[in-house]
Structure formats: C-alpha cells, structure tokens
Amino acid sequence: MSDNDGKKTLGLRGGPRSGQVKQSFSHGRTKNVVVETKRKRVVVPKPGGAATPAQKTDGAKPSAGDPSKRPAGISDAELERRMKALAAAKARETEEAEQRAAEERAREEERERRRAEAEAKEREEREREEALKRKAEEEAKAAEAAAKAKAAAEAPPPPAADAAAAPRAAKPAAAPRKTTEREDRERQRQQKGRDDGGRRAGKLTLNQALSGGEGGRQRSLAAMKRKQERARQKAMGGAVEREKVVRTVQLPEAIVVSELANRMSERVADVVKALMQNGIMATQNQTIDQDTAELIIEEFGHRVQRVSDADVEQVIDTVEDSDADLEPRPPVITVMGHVDHGKTSLLDAIRNAKVVAGEAGGITQHIGAYQVEQGGKLLTFLDTPGHAAFTSMRARGAQVTDIVVLVVAADDAVMPQTVEAINHAKAAKVPMIVAINKIDRPDANPDKVRTDLLQHEVIVEKMSGEVQDVEVSAINGTGLEDLLEAISLQAEILELKANPNRAAQGAVIEAQLDVGRGPVATVLVQNGTLRQGDIFVVGEQWGKVRAMENDKGERVKEAGPSVPVEVLGLNGTPEAGDVLNVVETEAQAREIAEYRANAAKEKRAAAGAATTLEQLMAKAKEDENVAELPILVKADVQGSAEAIVQAMEKIGNDEVRVRVLHSGVGAITETDVGLAEASGAPVFGFNVRANASARNTANQKGVEIRYYSVIYDLVDDVKAAASGLLSAEVRENFIGYAEIREVFKVSGVGKVAGCLVTEGVARRSAGVRLLRDDVVIHEGTLKTLKRFKDEVAEVQSGQECGMAFENYDDIRQGDVIEIFTREEVERTLE
Ligand code: GDP
Secondary structure, eight states: OGGGTTOOOOOOOSOSSEEEEEEEOGGGOEEEEEEEOOOOOOOOSSSSTTHHHHHHTTTSOOOTTOGGGOOTTOOHHHHHHHHHHHHHHHHHHHHHHHHHHHHHHHHHHHHHHHHHHHHHHHHHHHHHHHHHSOOHHHHHHHHHHHHHHHHHHHSSHHHHHHHHHHHHHHTTOHHHHHHHHHHHHHHHHHHHHHHTTTTTTTOOOHHIIIIIHHHHHHHHHHHHHHHHHHHHHHHHHHHHHSOOOOOEEEEOSEEEHHHHHHHHTOOHHHHHHHHHHTTOOOOTTOEEEHHHHHHHHHHTTOEEEEOOOOGGGGGSOOOOOOGGGOEEOOOEEEEEESTTSSHHHHHHHHHTSOOOSOOGGGOOOOOOEEEEEETTEEEEEEOOOSHHHHHHHHHTTOOOOSEEEEEEETTSOOOHHHHHHHHHHHHTTOOEEEEEEOTTSTTOOHHHHHHHHHTTTOOBGGGTSSBEEEEOOTTTOTTHHHHHHHHHHHHHHHTOEEOSSSBOEEEEEEEEEETTTEEEEEEEEEESBEETTOEEEETTEEEEEEEEEOTTSOEESEEOTTOEEEEEEESSOOOTTOEEEEESOHHHHHHHHHHHHHHHHHHHHHHHHHHHHHHHHHHHHHOOOOEEEEEEEEESSHHHHHHHHHHHHHOBOSSEEEEEEEEEESSBOHHHHHHHHHHTOOEEEESBOBOHHHHHHHHHHTOOEEEESOHHHHHHHHHHHHHTOOOEEEEEEEEEEEEEEEEEEETTTEEEEEEEEEEEEEETTSEEEEEETTEEEEEEEEEEEEETTEEOSEEETTOEEEEEETTBOOOOTTOEEEEEEEEEEEOOOO
C-alpha cells in the first residue's frame, strides 16, 4: 500500500477479529492500539450468485472478452453469463465512478472552504501576533492550523487522480478495482478520522495506526514542544516577577567576582555588568576589594556582613592576662617635636653616647630603641625622633608608645611640627611631657613656649595645668635628670604592667636586610618573654629566633616586656609596626605568614580597582580633574621608606595628588619596574639601585627610575613635578660602573680596590658611590684612580684599575662603584 510508505505492516497475531497491537515509535515510545478488523464487504452486484463468478475471476486470469483467448472448458452459456456479469459490473463501475467523482467534488469544496477558513484564521492570527509580538504560543497554534490545512490539501489529490484513473484501470479485471475501492474506503475513513480526530483519539483502526498514526504523533510532539516552551517562558517570566530573596552576604576583605555572585545567588554576568556600570572592568576571576563589593551587594539589594577569614590566625594566643599574672614594666618613650628643636641631641644626651654625625639630609635613617636606668628603674626610649614612625606604626596597629616627650626649643616657639606632634599624641591618647630645650641659649624664652602651648590646649604645670614641663639643655646636660624623673613619675601614674610568663608579643621598631646577617628586625617586646629558639610570625614574615642582641650590642637569650632587641632568624624583612607573635609550630607560623601575604597581595590588587572607582566617582561627582601621580619608593632601610611615604602623602593640592603604589626596602627589582610600568609611575630609589635585570626592563619599557640620597631632594622633586613648577634641576648622570675584584692594603694610602670597569668610564674627578647589593653604602669622591702604577684621569670600560675613596675604606670584594657627574638642567614639565 502506498500509504504505508514502506513501513512494516502491523500484523495481527492475536486473532483475526480484534485485539490490541503494541505500536513502537522512535525514541522508545510505544502505544497500545485497539485493533478493529473490518471484514471485507462482499460486493454483490445482483442478488444471486453473480458475485461469486466475479470473485472467481480473481483466481482466473482476465480474458477481456476475447473468445480466442477464452480459457478452455467454458461453455457459451457460461461465457455469456460471465460477459453479462462483466457488463453489469462495468455499468456499476461507471455508476460508482460518477458517484465517487461527485463525492470528490463535494470533498474538494469542503476542503476549499476549510482552507479559506484556515487562511483567514491564520491571517487574523498573524495580525494579532504582529500586534502582540511575544505570543509565541499563538504562533504555534497558527502554524499548526496551517499545517493541518496543508496536510488536508495535499493528502487527498493522489486519491482523486487514482479515482479518475481507477475506472479505466479496473475495467480489465476486478482485482485492481477492488483494491482501489478498498483504498478509497480507507481514505474516506482516514479523512473522517482526521476530521473528528479528537473524538476518536482513543480508538485507532489498524489503518489509522499505520497512516494517521504518524500525523497524530507529530501533533503530539508539537504539543509537547509548545508545552515545554510555555513552561520555559513561565519559568523565565516567573523569575523576573518572583519576589526578590534578600540575602546576607558574608564579605571578606577581598573577594573574587564569581564568588561574590555565588554568595548573592546572582548570575556572574549580571555582577560583571553591575561592576561595569560602576566603571570597573573586572572579569569573573578577578578580585575586588571589600568596599567595591559592598557597593555591588547593595545594588543587588542584599545585606552586607563584613567578615575576616583570618581563621588561621586563631592559633595566636590572645588570652587576656589576669591581674595576678601582671608585673610592672618599663615605660616606652617617644621623643617628638619640630625639626632642629633638638630631638636627636636630647636622645643622644640621654643615651650618653653620641650618634655618628653627618646623616644625609638631617633625617634620621637608622632607627632603633634603647633603655636607660633611672632611680633603679628602666626607661625604654624609641630612637625614632619625629612623628613619621610614630604614626606609621600606629597606622599598623602597633601602639608602642606610653609617653611622648615633646621637645620645643626655648629660643624658637611652637612650630607646625610641634602642633602636629601634639595632635598625634592626643589622637593616640598618650600622655605628654614638655621638654623646653636649648635653655642654655642666651635668647631662650621658656615662658613664651609655655604660653604658646596654651593656644594648643597644652597647659603645663607652671601654668597650673597637668602637663609636666622640664627646662633642659641637650648640649650641656642641664635638667636631664629632672626630665627622666618626670618620665618616671608619669610612668608610675600609668601603672604599666605586662605578663612576662607567656608567649611573646612585640612590635617591629625597625627592620632591614643586613648584608651578611640577612633580615634583621628591632623588636620591642610588649608582652610575654621572647626567647632564643622561639618560633614566631611577624607581619607577612615568620622565623625562629636564631640570636638576639640588646641595645648595647650584647647577645641575650631572652627579652621581657618593654625590652628592645635585635632579632635574627627571619625568613624575610618585616615592616616597621608589624606585630610579632610567638606560635607553637613552624607550620603554624608559615601558614599565618602565607595567609597574610596572600591577603595583602589581594588587597593591593583590589586597591587598584578601588582607586579607579573612586577616581571615576570623584570625576563624575565633581567634574573636576584631580590627577594622581602614582609613585614607587624603594629605600635602604624601613625608616627611610616610611619617612618618604609620609612626606609623599602630604604632597598634593586640588589639582594633583601623590599616590604611593608601593614602598619597600632593598634594590629596585623587575617586579617593581613591572608595577611601575603598569601604572605609569616613576620609581624612586633612596640610597638603593635597580638590579641589572630591572635596569634592562626599565630601559626597554621606558620606566623612569630616579635615585636619591637626600629625602628633601626627593620631596622637592616630587613637589615640583606635582605642581608643574619649572626650575633648574641638578641631574645626575651615571657615567660608569666598576666592580671591585680585589681589595689591597697599601701603607700610607689605606685600602685600595682592584677594579674592572664594567660599563662606561671611570673618571677621577667624578663623584662615586659604593654599592653593596644595590644599596648605597657610601657616597664621596676618589682619592686615587690608577692604571698600573700611574695616576690617570679616566679608565675605559673593560680595563682594570685601582681606586681608593677619600675618607672611606670599608670596601669589599664584590662591591660595585658607581661613577657619576652632576649637571644642572632646565626642568621640563613631566
Ligand atoms: P632634631 O632635628 O630635632 O633632631 O634636632 P637636633 O638634635 O638635630 O638638633 C638641631 C641643632 O640644635 C643641632 O645643631 C644641635 O647641636 C642643636 N641643639 C640641640 N639641643 C641643643 C641645646 O640644648 N642647646 C643648644 N645650644 N643647641 C642645641
């Protein structure tokens, strides 16, 4: 059967009449079908046996009335009867054909009508669809209707053609005629089945199952698709309408974008978009800082809960000491005051040992602490004059100072830095003692100082206030005893106590990378006792106390509260203000240090984005162009780095600000240059140099590296750059480098360096610096420059020579000599 389209015919194994057939479709779907076997209708042309011969022709080959081809053994009467039957059949055939044609016409008309109806409906629906656009469901229906109409239009024509051809084809024999008849009936049934398919859905005839089944299946598939589509749309539409779930989002100090989205249960793409709308271009794997994340969380309508994921730090002993365990401890004193009012001199006078004079720029670069005895009690002085270190340490959470000694020169008055010092002491809630210095000076006027101080709400005892005031002279020692007594008295009032019998906790006063000894930190023990062999974590570093030295340079095995010691055995250089904690195991120490280092790194990385945000917001808000000059600072010691950063942060006006991207101790490395390049920042080296690879990278990438040995020069330069001032500038040109290969002792001359000029030229008249591990050890001039035995003016690159410094001979093999000239150049806008 053509309708079968090559499909396997369903067989009736159960029985000839009726039963159930299991239909298998694709995708493993099956369907039980009730099968109704219709018995063949026997066509009876005339009442009487006529049908039998007609049926019998089935078996006999059609003879088509030709007597010659007549089968043998048939009588004339028989033949006549047969011919009659044939004629009758023919007549009936024609009749039936006419009837069929009429039926066909009627059906055709019906189809036409329905098609028109469907088309009208479709058109109408299309119009509605265009009006509403999003009615996908409607469209599906329309499409279905269209498909139905099309199917109805397409399927019947072949039968029509068949029907037309049938009478002629059927003429020679009854068999083909019967086939067409059956086909016709089937088609009619099919047609009917389709027309009122809904009514008969549950009951299928075999033929319907064969041919109509496919159509039914298609329809149900489409219906399923529509259903799915509807469900999907409902789900999507529902999400928008769904009431928003407000979540409490735990927010650490820095968070990866995807994790933030996760915690808010929002889509990552939405979060990235929200960030973008806030001017932050971040990918889902990027880290953003707490403030930015908070903004985003609020934007999404969730609650923020800031948390610290510093769980690893919990191994640090934070148990409060009970009163019974506490013992008195010495006070820790910081000397503050305006520049040149005599802080250093006073500290020196107290220590009774003069610091070697001649520090660059007058700023104390090497800081530490010392203890003195007063009336059988100890006093700890921080050897860090100025408030830079004081504030930077406080900023790091290390409040080490118990008493501030405010130095004011009697021959001067209260100056800007005096006021700053007063403010810092007040902010830190640290009691003050006023030391009116230079009392030996003929023009000294201590009472003026006292009255000046009143303006800043410092009422000294002589003015009936509570602040002790002592007149001193750092130069001839007048009043020093009184000052120390005043300090002791103040300490007694404070009743300072600590528990020496616990794991030590301290603060880094100063740290540096020492040539030969490795990283060294001066630690002021604040609580507990630090012992040799103790394992500790300090800031982002950790270590094991290898050795300790006290302020007198003596080896000690332990250090109790308020005792400053130099600690050896660190794995890296910590920063001033870092807190030291003794922990039990090396693994713990390492874990905490790593955690802190990562956290700091993430914070630094996130800070960049935050600044961008701030900048953008500031710009958007004020429409004012506040430019920033980003800088990197590397210095020889922590004290210098801190001092520079403090000074830098003060520079700036309404048009420009200085932002220190990074500051650190030691040579300028490739990492520094990389950071500088990324931010378009210059690198300032204070008494340090870039190492070879950093120098090459800087040259390639065009990163500006500037070297300084006097803080004020650096500050002035940055100030000038910031304000765009044009003035003459002294610029240094490095004309050559030489490496010390050997050191000789020459009687009468001292130490002479046997060198190889590795770069440029060594010039006798030029300035020289001695570099050890890229840190400037000495700056001065040459005493001699010799090529073999002769004194020469210049030695070219690749040649060996002998060099000796004027007034300096701490030279070592491996040191590098930098040869430079100075010239004055017109400053240009940067
Ligand atoms: P700092 O900048 O506050 O540390 O001040 P210094 O300690 O460097 O002192 C600045 C200058 O003042 C130095 O030249 C000292 O010699 C001088 N000086 C400090 N104290 C006294 C003092 O008590 N009497 C006199 N006559 N000069 C002093």
